[in-house]
Amino acid sequence: MWCGGAIAQDALEHPDWQGKGFAPNVPDHPLREIISGLAFRTHETKAMQSDDFNNPGFLAVEEGAALWSKVDGAAGKSCASCHQEAVQSMKGVRASMPKWDEKQKKPVNLEQRINICRSENMKAEPWKFGSPELTAMTTYVGHQSRGTPVSVRTDGPMKPWFDRGRQLFYDRVGQLDMSCANCHEKNYGKFLRADFVSQGQTNGFPTYRLQTQRLVPLHERFQGCMFDVRADPYKPLSDEFLALELYIAWRGLGLPVETPAVRN
Amino acid sequence: MVVTRNRRQLLAIGAGAVGAVVIGTGLEVGFGRGVAWAAPNDTTDLVKKFTGGKEATAGPLKVVAPEIAENGNTVPLSVMIEGDLPAGRRVEEILVLADGNPRGGVARFTFSAEAVPEASTRIRLAETQNIVAVAKMSDGSFLTASRQVKVTIGGCGG
Amino acid sequence: MTNVKPRIRLDRKDIKKGDTIEVKALVSHTMESGQRKDKDGNTVPRKIINKFTCTMNQKTLFACDLEPAISANPYFHFKLKPQESGPLIFTWLDDDGTRIEATETITVS
Incomplete structure (x- = not known):
C-alpha cells in the first residue's frame, strides 16, 4: 500500500535541476545561477527533446524548411532568394533577438523580423501571429541557432525597453496579484500545485508543449501565464511583450538556444 | 500559491494507496476469476469483447509508462514482451486501454511474424488511472498487464 | 500543416535475414478527439x-x-524482422478518408 506513494515521494525529493546551471557573468544579475527549463522537466520529456526524431517540434522545423524556399508575394521571391541557405545565413540570429531595428525605431523579435521581410522585401502579406506558417518559420530560423548562447544587447536605444521589461517582470498583476518574479525568481525548483516551476527562460521557444501538443510561440506562453494569474493579457507582439521578451532573454544570457524545445 | 512538499506527499501517497488497491485486487479478481471489475468506463467490456470472455493471465507482457506523467495530454507508452514466450507461441495483437478516460480505447497493435511484439506511442490520459494491455497469442490464449499512471492537475494551465 | 511529409526513420536499411530494423514514424495531425468543445460550446467533430x-x-x-x-x-x-527485400509502405488513414503514404526500401540478404 505504501509502495506507490513512497516511490513518488522519493522522485520528488531529488529534483535533478540542482547544479545544472551556471553563474551569470554580468554584474547585478538577479539569479545566482541561470538554468534552462529543460533541467526542470522529467526524464521522459528530456528524452523526447534529446532525439531530433522523437522531438515532435521537428515537424515545424521541416515545415519551415519547405516554406523557406517557397516563392510568395508580388516580388516573386522566397526567403532563399536573398538569404540562400538558412543553415549558414540564419545561424545565431535567434540568439540575439529581440534586436534594435533602425528603420522601425524599436526592437523587433524574430516573428516581427520575418514579417518585415515578407512585407518589405517579398511584397507578401505578413503572417498572422500564431499561424502555423509564422510559428513554423520562427521555429526553423530559431533552430539554426541551436547551441548558440543567448546574447541580447540591452544598451543604447535598447535601454528604455530593457527597463520597461524589468518593470513588467516585477509588477504584480491580475486578481491573484502576482508578478513573473513570484514564481520564476522566488520559487523556481518548487511545486506550484503539481507543476515543477522553472526560471521561465525563453531559450527553447517556440516550444513543443505536451499540453497543447503543438509548437507554442513565446508571446502565447506569456499570455498563458498572465491568464493563470487572472490578469488581462497583453497582445502578442505588443510593446509590452517585446520589452518583456528582451528583459527575460537577458535573464538567460549565455543559455544555449534549444529551439524547438519540448516542455510540459 | 506554491504548495509545500508535505501536502503533495500526502496526495501522492493517497493516490498510490488507491492505485495499489485497484491493481492488487481489482484486476486480479476481474480477469482472473471472472468477477466483474468496475472500470469507470467501457474498459471491462472492451476486454471481454477482445478475449471473447476468455481468461487473460499475467505473464511476460509489460506496460511501460512514467509513474507520474508530466502532462496527461502526451504520455509516452510502450508495450512489450519481457523474457521468452513458450515455444511456438507468438503475440498477434496487443490491445491497450485506459480505464479512467471518457472511453477506454487507446490503441490496438497488430504484429505479423515479421515484427517484434513491441511498440511505443504517446497517449492522452484524462486523470490518474490504469493503463491495461491485453495480448492475444497465436494459440488463442491471452496475457494481461497493467500500469498505473498518475496524472496531476498542473499549476500553469495544465 | 498540409505540406508536411511524414517523418520515417529506420535505424538501418541493409540487413541480414533474422536481423531487426527499428522503425520510428511521426506524422503531423491534430487528432481531434470529438470530445472537445469550441468557444461557443459546440462539440468539435472527431477527426483522427x-x-x-x-x-x-x-x-x-x-x-x-x-x-x-x-x-x-x-x-x-x-521493430521489424523482415524476411525479404522490397519497399516498406507506411500508410496513415484519416477519418475523412485521406491517406498519407511514405515508402522506404530495404535490402535483406
Whole structure:
C-alpha cells in the first residue's frame, strides 16, 4: 500500500535541476545561477527533446524548411532568394533577438523580423501571429541557432525597453496579484500545485508543449501565464511583450538556444 | 500559491494507496476469476469483447509508462514482451486501454511474424488511472498487464 | 500543416535475414478527439488518424488501430524482422478518408 506513494515521494525529493546551471557573468544579475527549463522537466520529456526524431517540434522545423524556399508575394521571391541557405545565413540570429531595428525605431523579435521581410522585401502579406506558417518559420530560423548562447544587447536605444521589461517582470498583476518574479525568481525548483516551476527562460521557444501538443510561440506562453494569474493579457507582439521578451532573454544570457524545445 | 512538499506527499501517497488497491485486487479478481471489475468506463467490456470472455493471465507482457506523467495530454507508452514466450507461441495483437478516460480505447497493435511484439506511442490520459494491455497469442490464449499512471492537475494551465 | 511529409526513420536499411530494423514514424495531425468543445460550446467533430499500417508486398508487417486517446502528431516506434527485400509502405488513414503514404526500401540478404 505504501509502495506507490513512497516511490513518488522519493522522485520528488531529488529534483535533478540542482547544479545544472551556471553563474551569470554580468554584474547585478538577479539569479545566482541561470538554468534552462529543460533541467526542470522529467526524464521522459528530456528524452523526447534529446532525439531530433522523437522531438515532435521537428515537424515545424521541416515545415519551415519547405516554406523557406517557397516563392510568395508580388516580388516573386522566397526567403532563399536573398538569404540562400538558412543553415549558414540564419545561424545565431535567434540568439540575439529581440534586436534594435533602425528603420522601425524599436526592437523587433524574430516573428516581427520575418514579417518585415515578407512585407518589405517579398511584397507578401505578413503572417498572422500564431499561424502555423509564422510559428513554423520562427521555429526553423530559431533552430539554426541551436547551441548558440543567448546574447541580447540591452544598451543604447535598447535601454528604455530593457527597463520597461524589468518593470513588467516585477509588477504584480491580475486578481491573484502576482508578478513573473513570484514564481520564476522566488520559487523556481518548487511545486506550484503539481507543476515543477522553472526560471521561465525563453531559450527553447517556440516550444513543443505536451499540453497543447503543438509548437507554442513565446508571446502565447506569456499570455498563458498572465491568464493563470487572472490578469488581462497583453497582445502578442505588443510593446509590452517585446520589452518583456528582451528583459527575460537577458535573464538567460549565455543559455544555449534549444529551439524547438519540448516542455510540459 | 506554491504548495509545500508535505501536502503533495500526502496526495501522492493517497493516490498510490488507491492505485495499489485497484491493481492488487481489482484486476486480479476481474480477469482472473471472472468477477466483474468496475472500470469507470467501457474498459471491462472492451476486454471481454477482445478475449471473447476468455481468461487473460499475467505473464511476460509489460506496460511501460512514467509513474507520474508530466502532462496527461502526451504520455509516452510502450508495450512489450519481457523474457521468452513458450515455444511456438507468438503475440498477434496487443490491445491497450485506459480505464479512467471518457472511453477506454487507446490503441490496438497488430504484429505479423515479421515484427517484434513491441511498440511505443504517446497517449492522452484524462486523470490518474490504469493503463491495461491485453495480448492475444497465436494459440488463442491471452496475457494481461497493467500500469498505473498518475496524472496531476498542473499549476500553469495544465 | 498540409505540406508536411511524414517523418520515417529506420535505424538501418541493409540487413541480414533474422536481423531487426527499428522503425520510428511521426506524422503531423491534430487528432481531434470529438470530445472537445469550441468557444461557443459546440462539440468539435472527431477527426483522427484511425489506422496506421506498415506493409511489404501486400503483407501487413505491423499495424495499429488508433483511438482519440492517441496524442496529436501520432508517433510510433516498432521493430521489424523482415524476411525479404522490397519497399516498406507506411500508410496513415484519416477519418475523412485521406491517406498519407511514405515508402522506404530495404535490402535483406
